[in-house]
Amino acid sequence: MRRIFHTGPMAGLIAAGLASSLAWGQVARDYISIVGSSTVYPFATVVAEQFGRTSKFRTPKIESTGSGGGIRLFCAGVGVKHPDVANSSRRIKSSEVTECAKNGVREIVEIKIGYDGIVFASSVASSRLALTRKAIFLALARQVPDPKGGATLITNPYRTWRDVDPALPDRIIEVLGPPPTSGTRDAFVELAMEGGCKAFPWIAAIKEEDEVKFKGICQTIREDGRFIEAGENDNLIVQKLKANPNALGIFGYSFLEQNEDAVQGATVDGQAPAFQAIASGAYPVSRPLFFYVKKAHVGPIPGLREFLAEFTSNKTMGAEGYLSDKGLIPLPAAELSAVQQAARDLAAMGPVK
Amino acid sequence: MSNDNPGADANPTRPVSEARRKVEAGVARRHASERRFRLYGLFSVMFGIVFLGLLLASVVGNGYSAFRQAQVRLDIHFDRALLDPEGRAEPGLLSGADYQLLVKSALGEQFPEVTERRERRELNGLVSPMAAYELRDLLLANPSLLGTRQSLWLPADDFVDMLLKGHVGRGAGVSGRPGGAQLAWVDRLKAEGRLELHFNRAFFVSGDSREPEMAGVWGATKGSFFMLLVTLLLSFPLGVAAAIYLEEFAPRNRWTDFIEVNINNLAAVPSIVFGLLGLAVFINVLGLPRSAPVVGGLVLTLMTLPVIIIAARAAIKSVPPSVREAALGIGASPMQTVFHHVLPLALPGMLTGAIIGMARALGESAPLLMVGMVAFVADVPGTPLDPSTALPVQIYLWADSPERAFIERTSAAIMVLLAFLLVMNLAAVWLRRRFERRW
Numbered sequence: 094m095r096r097i098f099h100t101g102p103m104a105g106l107i108a109a110g111l112a113s114s115l116a117w118g119q120v121a122r123d124y125i126s127i128v129g130s131s132t133v134y135p136f137a138t139v140v141a142e143q144f145g146r147t148s149k150f151r152t153p154k155i156e157s158t159g160s161g162g163g164i165r166l167f168c169a170g171v172g173v174k175h176p177d178v179a180n181s182s183r184r185i186k187s188s189e190v191t192e193c194a195k196n197g198v199r200e201i202v203e204i205k206i207g208y209d210g211i212v213f214a215s216s217v218a219s220s221r222l223a224l225t226r227k228a229i230f231l232a233l234a235r236q237v238p239d240p241k242g243g244a245t246l247i248t249n250p251y252r253t254w255r256d257v258d259p260a261l262p263d264r265i266i267e268v269l270g271p272p273p274t275s276g277t278r279d280a281f282v283e284l285a286m287e288g289g290c291k292a293f294p295w296i297a298a299i300k301e302e303d304e305v306k307f308k309g310i311c312q313t314i315r316e317d318g319r320f321i322e323a324g325e326n327d328n329l330i331v332q333k334l335k336a337n338p339n340a341l342g343i344f345g346y347s348f349l350e351q352n353e354d355a356v357q358g359a360t361v362d363g364q365a366p367a368f369q370a371i372a373s374g375a376y377p378v379s380r381p382l383f384f385y386v387k388k389a390h391v392g393p394i395p396g397l398r399e400f401l402a403e404f405t406s407n408k409t410m411g412a413e414g415y416l417s418d419k420g421l422i423p424l425p426a427a428e429l430s431a432v433q434q435a436a437r438d439l440a441a442m443g444p445v446k
Numbered sequence: 447m448s449n450d451n452p453g454a455d456a457n458p459t460r461p462v463s464e465a466r467r468k469v470e471a472g473v474a475r476r477h478a479s480e481r482r483f484r485l486y487g488l489f490s491v492m493f494g495i496v497f498l499g500l501l502l503a504s505v506v507g508n509g510y511s512a513f514r515q516a517q518v519r520l521d522i523h524f525d526r527a528l529l530d531p532e533g534r535a536e537p538g539l540l541s542g543a544d545y546q547l548l549v550k551s552a553l554g555e556q557f558p559e560v561t562e563r564r565e566r567r568e569l570n571g572l573v574s575p576m577a578a579y580e581l582r583d584l585l586l587a588n589p590s591l592l593g594t595r596q597s598l599w600l601p602a603d604d605f606v607d608m609l610l611k612g613h614v615g616r617g618a619g620v621s622g623r624p625g626g627a628q629l630a631w632v633d634r635l636k637a638e639g640r641l642e643l644h645f646n647r648a649f650f651v652s653g654d655s656r657e658p659e660m661a662g663v664w665g666a667t668k669g670s671f672f673m674l675l676v677t678l679l680l681s682f683p684l685g686v687a688a689a690i691y692l693e694e695f696a697p698r699n700r701w702t703d704f705i706e707v708n709i710n711n712l713a714a715v716p717s718i719v720f721g722l723l724g725l726a727v728f729i730n731v732l733g734l735p736r737s738a739p740v741v742g743g744l745v746l747t748l749m750t751l752p753v754i755i756i757a758a759r760a761a762i763k764s765v766p767p768s769v770r771e772a773a774l775g776i777g778a779s780p781m782q783t784v785f786h787h788v789l790p791l792a793l794p795g796m797l798t799g800a801i802i803g804m805a806r807a808l809g810e811s812a813p814l815l816m817v818g819m820v821a822f823v824a825d826v827p828g829t830p831l832d833p834s835t836a837l838p839v840q841i842y843l844w845a846d847s848p849e850r851a852f853i854e855r856t857s858a859a860i861m862v863l864l865a866f867l868l869v870m871n872l873a874a875v876w877l878r879r880r881f882e883r884r885w
Contacts, residue, residue: 124825124833126736128818135848138822139656145824146579152824154737154833157843174733326846328853351848354615413567415575419656420848 121393122173125153125400129163129180130276132209132345133382136421137180137404143415144403150396155180160276167385168193177390177397181383182209182276187445200388200441204401205432206410208422210346210371210379211281212358213268214331219338220262222359226377228258229361230289232266235315244295249315269323269330270314270343280380281343282312285361288377331356346371346379347420371422379422388439398439405436505864509857515646515659516602516610518573518635520552523595524585545578545585546570549600556640557631568628572635574601576660599644604658604851606632610643614850649858653826654840658851661844663862665826669739669819669834670808670866676743676830677750677807682800684747685754686789689796692755693762694784713752720749721813729817736818737833745817746807753806757799761792794881801874805867811838837863 127137134157145152158166160181167179168189179185185203193201213224231237232254236246254261271278290311291297300307314320323330327344331352334342341359346366349358358366362377370376384404391397408414410432412423424432434440528551529543550570554560560569577600584598585591608614609632616629635641653665696702724745728734734741765788773783814820820839827834835843837859844856 122735126833131846134822135656141822142656142824146576155822156737156818157820157822174729174735176736327848328845348848351850418571 123395124151125178125394125397126176127153127155127178127180127384128158128166128176129156129178129384130160130182130382131157132160132182132276133180133206133384135347136206136382136416136419137384139416139419140400140404140409143409144396144400148396148399148403150399153178153396153400160279164189164385165192167387168196168198170196171198171387171389173393175387177387177394178400179385181385182380183279184381184383185385185442185445190445198387198389202386202388202401202435202439203442204384204386204405204436205424205428206382206384206404206421207416207424208371208379209382210366210376210422211277211284211343212346212349212366212378213361214334214342214344214349214356214358215340216334216338217355217357219264221357222254222261222341223363224261224359224361225258226285226289226362227292228254228261228289229285230287230292230311231257233268233314233320234286234290234311235313236310238293238296246310249317249319265339266319267337267340268320268343269333269340270320272322272324277343277345281378282314284378284380286314287311345420346422350420368417368422372425382421385442386439388441391439401436401439405433505857505860507857509854509859509861511611511613512649512854512858513646514611514643515648516607517599517642517644518602518606519597519599519640519642520549520573521555521595521597522548522552522581522600524548524581524591524593525551526593529585529592543582545581546575548581549573549577556635565627569631572603572606572628572631574603574657574659576655576657577601599642601648601659602641604849606641607659608850610636610641611854613854649855653824654822654835654843655824656822656847658847658849658855661852661855663837663840663859665823666835666837666840666859667862667866668827669742669823670836672739672827672830672834673743673746673836674804674808676740677746678800678804680744681747681750681754681803682796685751685800686758686796688751688755689758689762690784690789693759694788695780709752709755713756716812717749717810718812718816720745721816723748724813725816735831735833737821737823737835738831739819739827739834739836740830741817742814742819742834742836743830745813746810749810749813750800750803750807753803754796754800757803758792758796761795761799762788764795765791791883794878794883797877797881798874801870801877805870805874808836808867808870809838809863811836811842814839837866 125141127141129137134155138155141153141155144150156163156176160183163176163179164181164185167176169175185201190201193199213222213229215222231249232251233249235249237249237251239245239247240250251257251266253263253265255263257266270281287308290307291300296307296310299310323333323342327348330342330344331348334340334356342356349356349366360366364370364376366376366378371379386397386401391401403409406414407429409416410421410423410429411417412426414423417423423429525548528547529545550566553569553573554566557569560566580600581598602610605614609616609629632641648660649662651664652660652662655661692702692706724741728741728744729736734744769787769791770783773787774780778786811820814836819835820843821833821835822843823833823835825832841856841859841863844852844859
């Protein structure tokens with residue numbers, strides 16, 4: 094029979110293949126590498142695509158890693174193998190800035206791109222709830238103040254929304270929300286739960302003396318099946334809401350906007366989750382979105398400066414920009430021009446509290 | 447002697463009928479249990495078929511509409527005055543011009559009564575924002591179009607597409623859009639035969655996009671292909687070499703037993719573990735680029751290697767020893783025996799095992815998460831070193847997108863993945879049929 098393998102050349106081929114792929118690590122990268130938040134991802138990808146189509150540069154690559162994971166990759170060092178931009182649905186933490194500096198990432202440009210509202214949606218087949226942050230806290234916290242009065246906590250006894258607030262309908266508390274790894278969850282516990290928590294003066298007083306205890310009380314969600322972690326996929330939550338008119342879902346405003354024929358947003362403290370109310374800050378559960386640029390990469394990575402200009406331009410981030418068509422709540426005019434100035438000057442951010 | 451036999455003739459009545467009765471009673475029971483067993487089997491098969499049917503029905507039912515896309519016929523005037531207002535007529539200028547203006551003016555001609563600024567914005571929203579780039583590509587490919595009028599089919603916006611396919615209702619507040627006026631325009635275009643569903647070519651030839659009407663699977667398919675290529679080129683020779691050594695040359699001792707146990711264990715390790723290993727070794731230590739198919743392929747190689755080694759060893763084992771003995775007997779060296787006789791006979795089995803391993807690798811997304819292939823990559827990769835996604839990852843990303851139109855595209859991408867898998871499995875069957883030898 095015919096010889097079918099020549100062992101010598103084969104081994105050589107594999108070795109050559111490995112060697113050539115190893116050599117790549119040293120070569121420059123000709124596209125922008127972006128990592129970070131899954132909330133910013135739908136906006137950043139639109140900009141990246143526009144940029145890729147209109148400029149002479151390649152389309153940036155965007156990984157959806159979550160805010161924390163993205164910043165960790167971003168802070169790992171300077172050089173082509175590290176990402177140039179990190180998207181984040183919260184501000185960078187001082188511990189992360191320290192970590193960055195330790196790895197040589199000293200100058201970071203912070204760009205605030207706009208706001209995102211967190212909505213409490215239910216099926217259009219149900220009546221629209223008029224929630225307050227206090228009601229949200231009471232309905233979902235693991236421990237709540239004793240309804241009989243006094244500064245003591247009891248395990249959450251509430252079963253229906255009416256138990257929480259007599260003005261609400263007699264509907265079972267059933268909330269589908271994001272898991273703890275999600276930036277939406279962070280913002281939800283910080284803005285809605287903690288906001289409602291502060292309505293109790295004696296708990297608010299704890300914050301001064303023991304921040305950890307305060308957070309433990311305000312940010313711990315009940316685990317008796319009333320709050321269901323529905324995973325990161327917001328489309329799935331929308332599907333479940335359609336099937337179950339009693340349930341309430343927690344997700345970002347852009348999903349509400351895309352599914353307004355199926356789900357409606359509950360009002361929070363009297364404000365409906367609408368474009369104007371989120372932009373003006375009247376809707377209480379909204380958060381800013383950011384991205385961070387490694388200044389040391391502006392120059393070595395082709396197109397990074399132009400990408401910044403595209404992202405911060407009026408036609409992108411402005412009041413009538415294409416990101417607002419995708420559900421981003423744009424910055425007010427004054428804040429926008431400050432951000433545009435910072436992007437032009439590549440002004441590195443100062444210390445974070 | 448035969449008289450001593452109590453069974454047959456001497457005393458025919460009592461003991462025989464006793465035994466017969468027992469047997470007959472047992473026969474009915476045995477037949478019943480036989481039937482039951484067959485029913486269990488049949489039931490399992492039916493159960494499987496029902497679920498497969500449900501899966502396929504839901505995927506196809508959701509996804510078939512994605513193969514057609516709403517398109518608007520517009521009379522585009524490649525106006526020199528709009529594209530080149532200063533009349534400089536430089537060749538580079540054509541690529542940088544504002545092609546959105548062409549779409550806007552064509553729509554304006556179609557609906558001359560719409561003048562108010564906000565309404566114009568809504569009107570322009572009927573056509574995909576990416577249509578302008580199609581016009582640019584068209585003109586760059588054929589500069590003689592400059593100055594002419596062309597009647598062209600351009601992709602409609604995803605909301606028009608969804609409306610035409612009946613995926614969103616016509617009620618108020620559809621997808622947060624103003625509705626009213628736009629609905630009337632859509633109806634008018636449809637009545638004039640300017641709005642139709644056409645074959646969705648973009649879905650098969652383009653990379654990912656955030657505009658559903660422009661999003662395609664070609665980038666992800668190519669990424670998957672490059673990855674499998676790397677996996678095949680590395681894992682097949684390595685796996686076959688390892689199998690040959692272990693099966694034909696290695697001494698049987700504690701070390702080879704230890705290696706064998708480890709290979710079997712590795713085949714059962716969850717794939718995400720290989721992703722973590724790939725991140726640590728290929729990206730952090732060797733400095734390979736994130737999101738590149740070559741890294742994805744290396745990770746999948748680690749995952750597939752044990753499977754291929756096991757399949758290849760089984761194939762080598764099934765070659766009858768007489769073949770080896772005959773070869774050795776007429777003076778072939780052990781290496782000649784293996785390469786000239788054993789390997790060619792074992793190859794079909796090895797290839798089948800390899801393809802089944804590859805098919806598993808194709809459907810894998812967890813390890814790719816760790817090496818950065820869960821990413822938005824709009825450009826179709828040209829080499830295994832370009833950033834890229836893979837088909838399962840593309841499905842995952844689309845399933846998570848807020849736009850309605852991505853729901854049907856998710857299912858359509860699943861269909862493409864299933865077709866890819868089907869082709870690979872058919873190749874495995876064909877190879878087996880073509881080259882298999884039985885003894």
